[in-house]
Amino acid sequence: MTYGMRQSKLFTKTRKEIPADEVSKNAELLIRGGFIHKEMAGVYTYLPLGLKVLKKIENIIREEMNAIGGQEMIMTALQKKEVWEKNGRWSDDVVDVWFKTKLKDNTELGLGFTHDEQLVNLLTEYISSYNDLPIYPYQIQTKFRNELRAKSGIMRGREFVMKDLYSFDKTEEDQDRFYEEIKKAYMKVYTRCGIGHRTYITFASGGTFSQYSHEFQTLADAGEDNIYVAEDKGIAINEEVLNDKVLKELGIDRKDLVLKKSVEVGNIFKQGTKYTDPFGMAFTDENGDKRSVYMGGYGIGVTRLMGTVVEVLSDDKGIIWPEEIAPFRVHLLSLGEDEIVLSEAKKVYETLLENGIEVFFDDRIGLSAGEKFADSDLIGIPYRAVVSARSMKEGGIEIKKRTEEKGQVISESELIELLKKDK
Ligand code: ATP
Ligand code: MG
Secondary structure, X not given: OOOEEEHHHOOXXXXXXXXXXXXXXXXXXXXXXXXXXXXXXXXXXXXXXXHHHHHHHHHHHHHHHHHOOEEEOOOOOEEEHHHHHOOOOOOOOOOOOOEEEEOOOOOEEEEXXXXXXXXXXXXXXXXXXXXXXXXXXXXXXXXXXXXXXXXOHHHOOOEEEEEEEXXXXXXXXXXXXXXXXXXXXXXXXXXXXXXXXXXXXXXXXXXXXXXOEEEEEEEOOOOXXXXXXXXXXXXXXXXXXXXXXHHHHHOOOHHHOEEEEEEEEEEEEEEEOOOOOOOOXXXXXXXXXXXXXXXXXXXXXXXXXXXXXXXXXXXXXXXXXXXXXXXXXXEXXXXXXXXXXXXXXXXHHHHHHXXXXXXXXEOOOOOOHHHHXXXXXXXXXXXXXXXXXXXXXXXXXXXXXXXXXXXXXXXXXXXXXXXXXXX
């Protein structure tokens, strides 16, 4: 359903001030623009504008995961101690980010920082035969992590949204095939979110089963990771795994690599039978033999992705949202106190909605043109359409892209045509 919103009715306002302890650019712009509210370090509320962006990102991920056979579900945040003990990950010495709590009767519980163990435990009730495989369940859900440092805005939350998909395959070859497929699906997600051109599939440590895992690293000054990039080859290596052996294997010369700061917006792991064996997850094959299940884990930091977009796609005036995840397609502004202008702008608003174009309508009165333009640049909707006494005299509406300096006056029908194009 097409969605319009009047700025005069929106309870959030743009701000000049940000919390004194906020040091990250993404949080600063998102707070000033009215997308998020800071509750405490690493903990943010998604306000109406911010939720619109978050939902669009989630939907892109959902579409790409469904396209490769993903089945969406939602697991619980509350986690049972016994399930995590089975695989040795309940201990705080092993996992240092647990948030733990207790029931009234003192039963210990954890708040899910990830869901591998819970899912494998659950699936042992559903998987027993070769007919039950492969499956690719996933969820888009809030994770809780007691991160030591949370200074990167929504790029490192103590409470954050993650997409986690898990693959369960009959053979190593099937697992490898899916692994390559999801790599492509991930790149589609980052491209649709506007950061594909600076996101590298990066060799990293941690694959239990294979030698490497892969991280999706987006180049950004505010990144917490360091990667070595061979730009012409399109290859990147996390500094953690850079050594002579790796260079030789990848056929790369050390001198062709450039050190860059980056953000890990996703990662993929082949886990083999590391989780499935301890939980006794197995299947009977066509010959009636019992066999282990091959598992993989695939994460995308959904809120981190949103923060990364803001870090890399903004200028000194504010955010520049890519088309597919912008809260609205066009920001319509009416300028001045003139009744005729306001009623013309309202008419344009209605026409845009009737034509299925998502529009944010700055119908506020008592603000200068300068104030409205500054707000519009800060909020960063891809197109800005202005109705003013001047634009009306020139025969229409002044339209410009967020990235353009100057606009041009066009008629209402031309405006509709333009905004309907390349969606
Ligand atoms: P990092 O090294 O940045 O802490 P991680 O290796 O702990 O990440 P995973 O546990 O594999 O990450 O989580 C999957 C994805 O979730 C990561 O690739 C990242 O995009 C995102 N993510 C991890 N921790 C956070 C966090 N605290 N806030 C926001 N997103 C996160
Ligand atoms: Mg971590």
